[in-house]
Amino acid sequence: MCGIIGAVAQRNVVPILLEGLRRLEYRGYDSAGLAVSVNGGLTRVRKPGRVAELEAEIKIQKTHGNLGIAHTRWATHGVPSERNAHPHVSEESLAVVHNGIIENHEALRQRLSEIGYHFTSDTDTEVIVHLIHFHFHQEKDLFQATRKAVTELKGTYAIGVICAAEPNRLVCAREGSPLLIGVGIEEHFIASDVSALLPVTQKVVYLEEGDVADIGLLDFRIVDRSGMQVSRPVQISELSADRAELGGYRHYMQKEIFEQPRALAETLEEALSHGDLNPTIFGDHASNVLSAIDSVTIIACGTSYHAAMVARYWIESVAGIPCNAEVASEYRYRDSVPNPNALIVTISQSGETADTLAALKHAKSLGHVHSLSICNAPESALVRESGLRFLTRAGPEIGVASTKAFTTQLTALLLLALVLGKLRGRISAAQETAHLDALRHLPAMVNQVLLLEPQIELWAERMAFKQHALFLGRGLHYPIAMEGALKLKEISYIHAEAYPAGELKHGPLALVDSDMPVVAIAPNDALLEKLKSNLQEVRARGGELYVLADQDSQMQAQEDVHLIKLPEHAGLLSPILHTVPLQLLAYHAALQKGTDVDKPRNLAKSVTVE
Template sequence: MCGIVGAVSQRDITNILVKGLQRLEYRGYDSAGVCIVTDNDELERRRTVGKVKNLEKLIEAQPLSGFCGIAHTRWATHGVPSETNAHPHMCGDVALVHNGIIENYEVLRKQQLETGHQFDSDTDTEVIVHAVSDAYKKTNDLLTSVQKTVESLEGAYALGVVEKGNNDHLIAVRKGSPLVIGIGNNEHLIASDVFALLGEAEHFIYLEDGDVADITHKGVTIYDAKGRQVKRKINKTKLQVNDAGIGEYDHYMQKEIFEQAAVLKQTLEGRIANGRLLSDCFGKGAEEAFRSIEEVQIVACGTSFHAGLVAKYWFESVAGLPCHIEVASEFRYRPHIVIRKTLFVTISQSGETADTLAALQASSDIGYAHTLTICNVPESSLVRESEWALMTKAGPEIGVASTKAFTTQLTALLLLVIALGKHHKIDDKKEIEIVRQLEVLPEQVAEVLRLEPDIIEFAKQFSNKHHALFLGRGEQYPVAMEGALKLKEISYIHAEAYPAGELKHGPLALVDDQMPVVAVAPNNDLLEKLKSNLQEVQARGGELFVFADTHAIFEEVKGLKIIRVSEINEIVAPIIYTVPLQLLAYHVAVIKGTDVDQPRNLAKSVTVE
């Protein structure tokens, strides 16, 4: 959620830090700050509320420069967005930035107040800098002081720490919150995300849980949680600076919606051939292990959870395999009864979602047979800690409201359905049928994108609305959930999704001429049931906006607006019908003038519980 950037170099790093923060803006934040160890070895700090551009203006008005420093974008947890709550925080001769949450900060704060400390902020972070400062006064050694401090911390955190009097020293700590070290030309950098350092470094060290890194411009020494010096692998990233460019589009979200036809080809590339699934795409030993799998457990959050809900329908109806799906934030806090031959599947765009990562870490103790993640970031924690990983290959997704990550997750999950279903209900004929539909999927998505002008006309009808209902049946119910989530995330219209058959069990009480109702209506076995549900809306004066299959028969009447989607095979229909709902949400938000790419109160990568 928050973003960290830091550097030690033999050149002025102020601009590097600010540019790094700009590249992390997509993560979501409400304030920004920077602290530099100046040429005369003093600590100088600048902090602002709002966008990084505000910090840039402040630095232009009050310049600072130096070879060593840390910077931060904050997403408020403890304390409102304000300059005093913004990072970096300082105490004595120490300054630091922090991602994560310190769960025992109240106990530490009380102890520090009793020993005479005074606090300037409402954050949990400030207890860390006071603790480091206390230890530093005794040891005059920053590494030892940080190591001693983290022993007393409970929770998840990534830290960047600098000291007064030394412009070639930076300490980095990782526990439960991602942090990478970039290796530059006679310099070293840290960041919570590789994107922040693109253009400055192409080789990275991914710190592991409990690692403390002692960094100068010349080198890096890493200690594990037990204080033992360790070596960590150096990785070369395949990402490029221009991978995250906005191009000709008005917003990243718009760009990412329109990239879907292309990225779905990337998801499928090297995984299907000659009408069949290439089973070895899941990694060494996976195909053999899949033969013994008797059940699937999916854990995810937000949009990824909706992808898992669709997959549950596929696993059970197509593959004949029992499947359970649970929100990651709930999974860890209840007992589980596990069938021994169960595959534990996590889904995450970033691979750093804190609740999902914690669920994966708990899974081995619970007794799951194997673990696999569906993820978009090859270097992420989920990928590194899972037995197998199937990468979605969606490329960088900058818009906070996930779009191409969702459709590529669904596509990857359908590949997994084939791989497991081959040992249960999917015969050769069925496999060939599904693969054929996957092969034409990118062009079908491109065709749906050509409906944009009609969808804009739909969107105009939402500009003065405050609430909306989304309806679907079967595997289209999770699609309706995702459509409602997109609308509420970026337009701030309150939107909820229901199985269409549930209307008469409560939601129908909300329906009037001010409550638009959106429905997805593929031409499947549930169409007539859905049409009956929609008639209930019409009878109450509700206004219907329906995305319907070309062959779905609807009588054109007042209060019913239809956009026709070409005939789609039922197996891939959830992927296709997602796209017009994304476009609807996007254009409603544009019309309302909201911040499409960085909606209020939200973050792209949710790295705290």
């Protein structure tokens, strides 16, 4: 849940490291630091707080060097502080940066302390640097010392290592946390995320589990877990530096909300180019796999789990097969009943979400053979682990609160439901044409919803300084209510909860009063009249309603009912359209409160630890 960048070059790498850290800020962090090799020694600079504070200190110290590693830390072991910030050093001659969690750090710490190593932090990472240093004294070779050290680690790690005695050598290793090598001309880089390297290279090599890499100016070599030298392909990243720029927007979240029409259009491009609902959009063998399955289990975390919950409604309604949505961190620790004929669908924006990756591996260990990943990162571990895949084309999502990644995930899941329905003969040719026409029109419909922003800003002004909020939905839109509540919590820090509207009278109604705004999603579907009755229960208790309705819902604004009307009911696409105003509501509430919209407190973008 933090960022790594490293470089070995014939130029000063400090500006490269700092720019890489800036591009990793979206992942969430509480401190930053770097170490460079200079004149046979190491120079280290660390600061709690933002990268800008680290950069200011580096300018004062005039730090420079041709070999270096840098890190943004999100606290797990030890409070946010300079002493706990990375890089960690041993004997002022060897430095390490680390993502992940070392589960046996206490035993290693005790052993290393007994042989004379002095610990200056509360982190699990410090055991790594001392352990490598211990082996370096024996091996006299940084690569071999790192290889020996990682065999003693239990847990997850992506590490970068430099040593004052080897000023043109960068060593790295990974197990359970993402790490890649960037390939330049007579210079090489490492990073936990390709976005950190976009200013210097788009040529990348993704390390596999258990890999250790020895990196120099001119070349690099990789050995696998068994010690065999291996070749990993050099790939050209599909991301571009300009896509990750803020442009004229105030925040990345705002930019990403307004990028949704483009993101949806690009996500749908391949699917619509076939002229029919073609299973091959999920992979060459998708037709055989999707015809053979008899159920679907969708595994995800956070916002992606809300997408999974919507998909459960779609798949059971459209395809007529059982579907279950699972929280990844729970699925892997409960005694589930495996079904070899089920399709395991995993969803992740980054493709590196630790719980989701572990859940997929757990499902495979239970005997599940059919897997599909829905992901925004084509080169990610999740995609490589899955038999089938669908790549959302959202582009880089920098804001911690997911927006365009969520709506493109929903679009991918709707395509899955439609393809499954077609393969089972539940969709006629006329219905298929109608669905494809609606999907072609989706980006334009989202553009229409974005035009409602001024009305949503007025809602945000009224709600921003409330302490609590309640979100209500029914059917397909209950998970959208959950997503709306999550967005408000994430960036405005207003406590918000979501309930199926029919559950109000079973408890939540006790909370409703004039200080509890109630946001309701009221599409003109089969449950609208039921929902209207639920909303009357709120009004009867003095609650103030904020209702998102469709144009054809025949609802009217009143003194205690604030109403915004979206376009006419969009059928299966309705959850996607109703998501957008909830994103804007959270964004403008956060603006009113003055919170850090893109980097909310205590949260990280890519959750790569359990």
